[in-house]
Amino acid sequence: MIKIGLTHQGCSNERLFREERLEPVHVKRPAMPPLEEFISCLEAIWDSRVLTNCGPFHEQFERELAEFLGVEHLALFCNGTIGLVTALQALRVAGEVITTPYSFVATTHALLWNGLTPVFVDIDPVTFSIDPKKIEEAITPRTTSILPVHTYGIPCDFEAIQRIADIYGLKVIYDAAHAFGVRDSGGSILRHGDLSVLSFHATKVFHTFEGGAIICPDAKTKQRIDYLKNFGFADEVTVVAPGINGKMNEFQAAYGVVALKHYGTWHASCSAVSHRYRELLTGVSGIRLLNVPEKLEWNYAYFPILVEDGYPLTRDDLYYKLRREGIHARRYFYPLISEFPMYRGFESAKLEHLPRAYEVSRKVLCLPMFAELPIDVVESICRLIAEG
């Protein structure tokens, strides 16, 4: 068993400070700011009694987050899944939506909750995101949109996707749940497509316990999304759509304001963890690492490895070996979404149409990756992997 002394930065709970705790290492451990900083926000909320419905912290977080991300317009949400459901409503998406089987189930659950038909297309073996070359042959007269995922925060081939969307008159909604803070040479990758949806779930690189946001191109679209996330209310007596309750509350928003100030520090730690993994795992026979484009400002959200045929153990053998040592790596994404009972009846869900996604799902293992992961634990994990 690998012994880990995890430090609890800024946590005033005395129990957690006792020397070192020996505990398993999970794939994610949420970064948290010093509790005192959040308590002063709680005091303000207690005084104002504004708990939700787009109060002052909501307004502040929305503004500061847009600035931080380098986008013009965004609407905060209670979580990413409701953000996805609402994004599809906002664009009045209908019929068939082309998407990826290699993602978290929320991506396509959002389609079923809107009565839409997912059409699965295989992934690119390098980016692990939807393969644009396969999109055209999946288009039918009922196709209205494409729902790609920036898997692990690596941008999709957005130029190729947009080209197809423009030719066929399709909308593009990005599930950008992994893409917080990612920038390419043109700026935030959240600028792509018609809408992008973020998640601030506790397991993501930036979190508000639960939370999410839709990034949209103009104030008019944001207005419509803001109506939709508040039951469709445009004013006290006017309801313009069958909206949902998707509002982020003041506690989440206040936490977001505080956490955003610390994101730079956490990002630097994640970068150090990721680089150490890369140094130690490069050249280990049978282990393939994620391809990160050189000029990308990435967020180090995940550290996936592919356990290839040249490795002495199978992926699952390695997964269980690490577990026995207290290292809880995760098989993200396995099984494929298209293998679950509510999807496998669709023609496009047949595994013979999705050979690359199938192969990656059987080889992938996401190693622990979070800001407070000690470098010596990274080294121990790499030793275990290298010895086979």
Ligand SMILES: *Cc1c(COP(=O)(O)O)cnc(C)c1O
């Ligand atoms: C986390 C995640 C979601 C869902 O976000 P929640 O905020 O947990 O509802 C959607 N899609 C992907 C790819 C995710 O990883």
